[in-house]
């Protein structure tokens with residue numbers, strides 16, 4: 001059936017308020033709702049709600065009422081989406097990904113694992129990290145190189161999402177890994193994926209914003225930290241990173257656009273790190289630094 005995407009853009013705080021109000025209002029209708037960052041520097045976020053052809057007008061009316069209640073006045077735009085085979089499309093989205101020796105796949109592709117693969121099964125859920133994004137793939141490849149060269153003993157995956165990187169670390173290095181995320185829903189998904197991959201004994205999952213949690217005092221110093229978040233928060237927490245990485249330890253950063261690399265590297269040089277190398281994938285960079 002033809003679908004229409006009803007969407008509006010606004011600043012992040014307002015978009016998040018609108019999303020929080022729209023989510024429960026349309027929960028029973030089962031209409032997909034999404035919020036995405038369009039432009040970080042100009043603080044533009046977009047909220048979209050997908051409606052079937054016969055209900056577009058009534059759904060738009062309900063959105064307008066909710067936005068008016070929030071004193072939000074933004075134009076709602078429509079995009080009629082072409083008919084697609086959603087089953088084929090969703091399966092395509094879950095095609096397995098190879099990054100170095102890692103093979104990240106869903107349940108339906110278990111039989112495609114090959115000898116020598118380090119297989120990671122990820123249930124697509126509400127958390128980021130199926131391996132398809134350039135930042136995740138970049139981290140997986142760099143992580144394999146760094147682990148092989150340095151053999152870390154204690155690692156942190158900050159901003160774990162689906163836990164794909166934490167599972168990769170536990171698999172390739174067989175070491176304890178702390179996996180944290182600001183989003184409690186992501187942490188639930190992470191814990192489920194950790195169990196699914198049989199690494200619950202090695203990977204501890206915790207909800208935490210940056211380093212703001214007592215668990216870090218117990219688990220630091222780390223000799224490897226991987227953090228795939230965004231350039232802004234990564235720059236902010238550079239001094240905290242230095243306080244949590246062992247001298248001689250490594251840091252792998254991603255979630256950084258090509259053009260943001262110099263600012264991130266500068267912040268980490270100022271915090272006492274040395275730049276080792278940067279890789280580029282799909283417009284994103286992955287940076288290796290050492291303390």
Ligand SMILES: C[S@@+](CC[C@H](N)C(=O)[O-])C[C@H]1O[C@@H](n2cnc3c(N)ncnc32)[C@H](O)[C@@H]1O
Pocket residue numbers: 127128129130131135136139158159160161162163164165180181182183186208209210228229230233255
């Ligand atoms: C781009 S996803 C990365 C997920 C996964 N590590 C990967 O590489 O595919 C970023 C994750 O970082 C989390 N995050 C963002 N800011 C954070 C912060 N300040 N502290 C902890 N987690 C954060 C988000 O909730 C999200 O799950």
